[in-house]
Amino acid sequence: MRLIKNRGNIARSLVAGGAFAASLALTLGAAQADDQTYVMKITTPTINDVPDTFARNFAAAIEKDSNGRIKGEVYPASQLGSIPRQIEGTQFGAIQMAVIPSEFWVGVDERFEVTAAPGLVVSLAHGQKLAADPAVIKLMLSLGADKGLHGVGLFMAEPSDVIAKTPIRHLADFKGKKLRTFASKFQTESFNRLGATAVVMTLGDVVPALQQGAIDGAVAGMGPFTKMHFVDAAKYITMTNQPGIFLVAEVNRKWFEALPKDLQDIVDKDAAAQSIAINPTAVDLRQKAEANWTAAGGELIDLPPDEQASMMQTLSSVGADVSKTNPQLADAYKILTDAAARTRSGM
Numbered sequence: 001m002r003l004i005k006n007r008g009n010i011a012r013s014l015v016a017g018g019a020f021a022a023s024l025a026l027t028l029g030a031a032q033a034d035d036q037t038y039v040m041k042i043t044t045p046t047i048n049d050v051p052d053t054f055a056r057n058f059a060a061a062i063e064k065d066s067n068g069r070i071k072g073e074v075y076p077a078s079q080l081g082s083i084p085r086q087i088e089g090t091q092f093g094a095i096q097m098a099v100i101p102s103e104f105w106v107g108v109d110e111r112f113e114v115t116a117a118p119g120l121v122v123s124l125a126h127g128q129k130l131a132a133d134p135a136v137i138k139l140m141l142s143l144g145a146d147k148g149l150h151g152v153g154l155f156m157a158e159p160s161d162v163i164a165k166t167p168i169r170h171l172a173d174f175k176g177k178k179l180r181t182f183a184s185k186f187q188t189e190s191f192n193r194l195g196a197t198a199v200v201m202t203l204g205d206v207v208p209a210l211q212q213g214a215i216d217g218a219v220a221g222m223g224p225f226t227k228m229h230f231v232d233a234a235k236y237i238t239m240t241n242q243p244g245i246f247l248v249a250e251v252n253r254k255w256f257e258a259l260p261k262d263l264q265d266i267v268d269k270d271a272a273a274q275s276i277a278i279n280p281t282a283v284d285l286r287q288k289a290e291a292n293w294t295a296a297g298g299e300l301i302d303l304p305p306d307e308q309a310s311m312m313q314t315l316s317s318v319g320a321d322v323s324k325t326n327p328q329l330a331d332a333y334k335i336l337t338d339a340a341a342r343t344r345s346g347m
Contacts, residue, residue: 153249
């Protein structure tokens, strides 16, 4: 009987010891997780411009707020590949975050392109208010959740304009021109209506295409035009101010979900904060870009007021016409146009 009792005591001791060991392992594992450093590669297509400025500010914020547990590495100027490769890399985890104009994500979800609808915003200030609207944020940051993405930030960088090798001073000058556009039906349809031929092309290919005569001009922002030395290939920019260029910051979902909950919260919180904090920087960079363009020998052209109004009238139905082909896209377009009307008040 004593032997049986001793065996019972030994068994209970082993069970208690095993439980303690398991508890200790869990504690040590949690401590190691808390101490783990997570590298976050952040890619943008531009350099010294709004997207990569946002990326650098965000990287600094998360490193500070995580006490160094997240290390942000910013790769501007498409160092990690063309825009399509950056998007793929972020979807599949080779890159942890990409800050790219929203319509380039159209291959992931067609609704990403609704921000490129002409006439959606009337100014940079209006676009910045629109990007901060809760309904717009809820929609845009939810896109791509089923395709490996987790949206964390949305902001407007600047209006887009048209650069050309020969000046576009009147609406009639658009006719027959081959113009690079973003990957958006809203953009391609807009320029087709103006008599131009839209050619979808990633940003890094534009200057060579202009120099080689493959295209006559391109749609982009003043930031890339000045920072990427477009003046070497074309000197004339027509200030159409349409459409707005909105940026979305997307994180690889699998990487994000593997973070401890406190770090997930930091990523979301800091991205939201930097999406607002970038606004005055965007205004300042736009003003400097315009000044730098003329200082470098380029010309800024405004269409005559009646022709600008005529252009906007021609483009006014593009959004509704393009979006009606897809019920989900139509719903997304309505969310943005309703928000645009709300945020236009007083402007």
